[in-house]
Amino acid sequence: MVKIFALKRCILIPALAFVLLVSGCSDADNGKISPNQDGAKAPPSAESDNGSRQGDSAVQVIDQQKALISRVMELARQGKVVNSQFAAEETVIDDVEKEWGRPEKTDYVPEAKGNFASYTGRGVVIGYNKGSQVFDIRSYDSELKKITLSGVRGVLGSPAHTSSYNNQDILGYTAGDKFKIRFVFPRSTTDTTDPALDHVSVFYPRGTVNSMSEDPGLEW
Structure with missing residues (x-):
């Protein structure tokens, strides 16, 4: 009996080992991966994915603002604003009226040295002197609302005039040899520390000079 029991034991142990070996190979062949297998990676979480998208969106907004500010400055060097084909210095008010018709209203502003014609529907105000020369073009275009106070300082640096x-x-900056540009913002408050732009003014200072009355005009 002892010999038979020992013989059975010798047969069962190798058989059990063989079964376990075959089972392990079968799992591997079927592509089953142990939860603790080295190299397994957890899928990215929804939170990290959303955070990445938000970061990309913020960068895109900043890039768009930089491009817009650069475009505004490039036009200012030509005496122009974003939504007007007219250039300060080279244009007289008659040229504007031929293209756009009569303004909705015109006001004389003594401290600004001229008349200001408001084309409200176009979001533009045209300033001109006694000789009808356009010396100030102001744009209230809605696209400009994308520009912030910090954005202007970040792109253009410290202003030449405040x-x-x-x-x-x-905030005032020089735009080439002849023109200046003024970025006009609502005053900052505790609730709005980085306000959006209200309008830009492209200004030709020499257009405010009145030699006959010895008026040196405006610098800004």
Whole structure:
């Protein structure tokens, strides 16, 4: 009996080992991967994916603002604004009226040294002197609302001129040899520390000079 039991034991142990070996190979062949297998990676979480998309969107907005500010400055060097074909210095008010018709209203502004014709439907105000020369073009185009105070400083650096007027903060930069540009923002508050642009003004200072009355005109 002892010999028979020992013989059975000798047969069962190798058989059991063989079964386990075959089972392991079968799992591997079927592509089953152990949860603890080295190299297994968890899928990215929804939170990390959303964070990545938000980061990309923020970068895109910043890039768009930089491009818009650069475009505004390039036009300013030509005496122009984004939604007007007219250039300061070279244009007289009659040229504007031939193309756009009569303005909705015209106001004389003594401290600004001229008349200002408002084309409200176009989002443009045209300033001209006694000789009808256009010296100031202001754009209120909705696209400009994408520009922020910090964005202007970030792209153009420290302004050559700053001032405050009628609850507005103004940043002034030179635009070539003849023109200047003023970025006009609502005044910053505790609730709005980085306001969006209200309008830009492309300005030709020499157009405000009146030699006959010895008026040196405006620098800004």
